[in-house]
Amino acid sequence: xxGFDLVKLVVSDALWSGVAALGFAVLFNVxxxxxxxxxxxxxxxxxxxxxxxxxxxSVEVGTLIGAGGVGFFGVYLSNRFDVPAFxxxxxxxxPMVPGVFAYQTVIGLLQATSATGSQTVDFLSTAGxxxxxxxxxxxxxxxxIAAPTLLLRRSNPVA
Amino acid sequence: xxxxxxxxxxxxxxxxxxxxxxxxxxxxxxxxxxxxxxxGAESQQVEETVHRLGTGLGCNWLDILVSxxxxxxxxxxxxxxxxxxxxVVNMGVNLQVIVEVNALVQRVLxxxxxxxxxxxxxxxxxxxxxxYSRWTVALMVGAACAAFSSxxxxxxxxxxxxxxxATGAMLVRQELQKHYFNPFIxxxxxxxxxxxxxxxxxxxxxGNQPQLTLTSAVLLxxxxxxxxxxxxxxxxxxxxxxxxxxxxxAVIAACIALGLLLAMSLLRMNGL
Numbered sequence: 001x002x003g004f005d006l007v008k009l010v011v012s013d014a015l016w017s018g019v020a021a022l023g024f025a026v027l028f029n030v031x032x033x034x035x036x037x038x039x040x041x042x043x044x045x046x047x048x049x050x051x052x053x054x055x056x057x058s059v060e061v062g063t064l065i066g067a068g069g070v071g072f073f074g075v076y077l078s079n080r081f082d083v084p085a086f087x088x089x090x091x092x093x094x095p096m097v098p099g100v101f102a103y104q105t106v107i108g109l110l111q112a113t114s115a116t117g118s119q120t121v122d123f124l125s126t127a128g129x130x131x132x133x134x135x136x137x138x139x140x141x142x143x144x145i146a147a148p149t150l151l152l153r154r155s156n157p158v159a
Numbered sequence: 160x161x162x163x164x165x166x167x168x169x170x171x172x173x174x175x176x177x178x179x180x181x182x183x184x185x186x187x188x189x190x191x192x193x194x195x196x197x198x199g200a201e202s203q204q205v206e207e208t209v210h211r212l213g214t215g216l217g218c219n220w221l222d223i224l225v226s227x228x229x230x231x232x233x234x235x236x237x238x239x240x241x242x243x244x245x246x247v248v249n250m251g252v253n254l255q256v257i258v259e260v261n262a263l264v265q266r267v268l269x270x271x272x273x274x275x276x277x278x279x280x281x282x283x284x285x286x287x288x289x290x291y292s293r294w295t296v297a298l299m300v301g302a303a304c305a306a307f308s309s310x311x312x313x314x315x316x317x318x319x320x321x322x323x324x325a326t327g328a329m330l331v332r333q334e335l336q337k338h339y340f341n342p343f344i345x346x347x348x349x350x351x352x353x354x355x356x357x358x359x360x361x362x363x364x365x366g367n368q369p370q371l372t373l374t375s376a377v378l379l380x381x382x383x384x385x386x387x388x389x390x391x392x393x394x395x396x397x398x399x400x401x402x403x404x405x406x407x408x409a410v411i412a413a414c415i416a417l418g419l420l421l422a423m424s425l426l427r428m429n430g431l
Contacts, residue, residue, distance in 0.1 A: 023303020099381030106416035142390030
């Protein structure tokens, strides 16, 4: 891949993932003054993931790195705008949520019921794989955006 | 949050609260917690915010149980205690409420608000309308779904059809929400509407990957916040809310699949 292709990929990826985060931020009723932060947070996370996947990492590992970026960037934005980091981490994570994997799992299961012969097994195994991938991507996503809290704010759990 | 080893050690700088005040403090803390849970906050955030609010209003300690559909708080002041339950009905997402409740707690902690002013502010937040008009939300959500189609590799035609389908579906969803339909029925019907509208592309073979319109247009329904909160709650030691949110998310995903499959069988498509 040439340098020009890489720049083109990063720019379009950042733009579209930012728009995706922005749209959901409006759906979640984020105040107007914070919308730019949500756009940037979405763009940072997904672009990091795309770069990781492009250099050969799996989507799961890429999500972990991208979500970690969203988590730490969220802490920065939270200090800057004086609102909880949750606002930016949740909207920033939205472009990386494995939505397609999630509903394709169910579609596979439903299609297996009406399939015949060896097709049933195909549908079931694809559905199982999609389910596992949904769970793995979700776990890396949640761990990544929680990383600053989990790593930097520890306390002794006295009962 | 660190807990004291001995229950309710009275701190020397705090006056014991009288009967009236303690009742008010626990009521206001529960109200703030309920607002947070209704707006999609994660359990740890709810527990910490409510704790800060209660101690800021003069209690020595608060014990908070966050469960999927109720909030239980015991407020302690100088050996006197009171417990109250408040029902939590829906788990929507409204991040402006989270921002506002957090700002209120900060103002209470610096002593800018007393409990009477806090009550007025909480009434204001409870009656808040969305900051965006219906059409703004629909168009922005349409653009978000169309952006997903571009991320998956769709061209401009795919973008346009996804945008129209998702915007139309969002309008359908808002209309159904206005009439208080069951949330899962809303998801099935909206997914069906989105995929039927998006079906124009595969029906007339438009764009570079016609199927992408269906894949992307239903993404407006994906339960991102419940699913992320589910894993966060499980990791941070709130298994009950974690499991409940995860199951809710899975059921919503199943409802999306159901609506999508219904539309696909109408359009005589098999597989995405």
